[in-house]
Amino acid sequence: MVIDSSPAYPAGPRTTPTRLAERARYDRAAVHAILDADYVCHLGFVADGAPVVLPTMYARVGERLYMHGSTGSRPLHAARECLRVCVTVTLTDGVVLARSAFHHSLNYRSVVAHGIAHRVVAEEERRMALDALVNAPFPGRADDCRPPTPKELAKTAVIRLDLTDVSAKVRTGGVVDEPEDMDLPYWAGVVPTARGYSPPVPDEQGSGPTAVPDYVRQAL
Amino acid sequence: MVIDSSPAYPAGPRTTPTRLAERARYDRAAVHAILDADYVCHLGFVADGAPVVLPTMYARVGERLYMHGSTGSRPLHAARECLRVCVTVTLTDGVVLARSAFHHSLNYRSVVAHGIAHRVVAEEERRMALDALVNAPFPGRADDCRPPTPKELAKTAVIRLDLTDVSAKVRTGGVVDEPEDMDLPYWAGVVPTARGYSPPVPDEQGSGPTAVPDYVRQAL
Structure with missing residues (x-):
């Protein structure tokens, strides 16, 4: 197997935008940073000729994305052989309020990955992937649960x-x-979106520890 | 045209889950509330036999979802006739940290809408939809811009x-x-996610108003 370790993904027919090409990024570092900033993707596949888009958790490990679910779920069942997918991750960064309706926009970072998804059968890789999925929101959690x-x-x-x-x-x-709109009597600016967490709500049952773990507190 | 005004959408083959059926909701009020809480969806369609999932803004008006883009963009160009789509909106509400890796989960609300998207040609409906899209993040904005x-x-x-x-x-x-896991020595609980905005960043150019509009301040 040839490992492609060049700093950028190749631009192909599916990843070359038809417009706003200046917004496209192919460097691995930029793609990885976006993927590592979230843990919910939108998984697209085709069922009976029609598109289906479902939200699901994911984790990146090197140059691979892992997703999981019940063996009974539709896409995971279909992927027993192989399944053509499109996995999209989107982070919204802000709403851009221009003076003109036309130039209203959104600041965002998104990754779109196309390819054939395969079911992982090797037990070691399955366990590693499941650990990565548990760790995705709070790195360290996989070592602190059953x-x-x-x-x-x-x-x-x-x-x-x-x-x-x-x-x-x-x-x-x-x-x-537009230059001719700059003095119109409308407020213009960017309203940044904020993502974060509220204080954790401990489960009151059981006799386990009540102190919120460090790896959760650090992410708050 | 028959308007279906029953309080629930019918459960069809595409909208009946294969598992975790207790999480499914069909009542219009629940679906509308989720759709109205966000303005970025994931639009899925099939291109050359493969799934494509792209993030885009949307607005709900009654029983219709509107999306927009450049006439040159791929899905909008394809939808000149009609385009089979799946539109998915997902709100993440919290990360569920169970004592067992297996029971880790996510609190979320999502809507999945299947159907045929059509290009809107009637000028009045186009303008109404564009206003709704500008209003989606901050209701009132469409009346306060060019x-x-x-x-x-x-x-x-x-x-x-x-x-x-x-x-x-x-x-x-x-x-x-699991009952037998309740006393394991692992912290368990829910970490709620928080969505919001940071302070607006006014555009320094032009001579328009500098005070952040009320309809923006109310949403912060």
Whole structure:
């Protein structure tokens, strides 16, 4: 197997935008940074000729994305052989209020990855992927919970998508308006969106520890 | 045309979950509330036999979803006739940290709408939809900016998806763990996610008003 370790993904027919090409990014560092900033993707596949888009959790490990679910779920069942997918991750960064309706926009960072997803069968890779999925929101959690039993593992399907046909799209910065609109009597600016967490709500049952773990507190 | 005004969407083959059926919602009020809480959806369609999922803004008006973009963009160009789509909106509400890796979960609300999207050609409906899209993040904004010129309107495509084949899925509440795991020495609880805005950043150019409008301040 040839490992492509060039700093950028190749631009292919699926990843070359038809417009606003200046927003496209192919460098691995930019793509990885976006993927690592979230843990919910939108998984697209085709069922009976029609598109289906479902939200699901993911984790990136090197040049691979992992997703998981019940062995009974539709896409994971279909991916027993292989499943053509499009995985999209989007972070909203701000609403751009221009003086003109036409130039209203959104600051965002998104990654779109195309390819064939495969079910992971090797037990070691499955366990590693499931750890990565538990760690995705709060790195460190996988070592601080009960690992899956063989029965639980048997109920869980893991699919993998190799990052080869992938690109990012980024809109950043301020308001762009027509020169003749600059003095119109409308407020213009960017309203940044904020993502974060509220204080954790401990489960009151059981006799386990009540102090919120450090790896959660650090992410708040 | 028969207007279906029953309080629930019908459960069809595409909207009946294969598992976790207790999380499915079909009542219009629940679906509308989720759709009205966000303005970025993931639009799925099929291009050359493969799924494509792109983030885009949307607005709900009654039983219709509107999306827009450049007439040159791929899905909007394809939708000149009609385009089979799946539109998915997902709100993440919290990360559920169970004592067992297997029972880790996510609190979320999502809506999945299937159907055929059509390009809107009637000028009145196009303008109404574009106003709704500008208003989606900050209701009131469409009346406080320069309306589109005929030239700008000509560059903008609007597509519509009627809400007929649609359902919501909701996971809410606390940790679910196996009875025998309740006293394991691992912290368990829910970490709620928080969505909001940071202070607006006014555009320094031009001579327009500098005070942040009320309809923006109210949403912060």
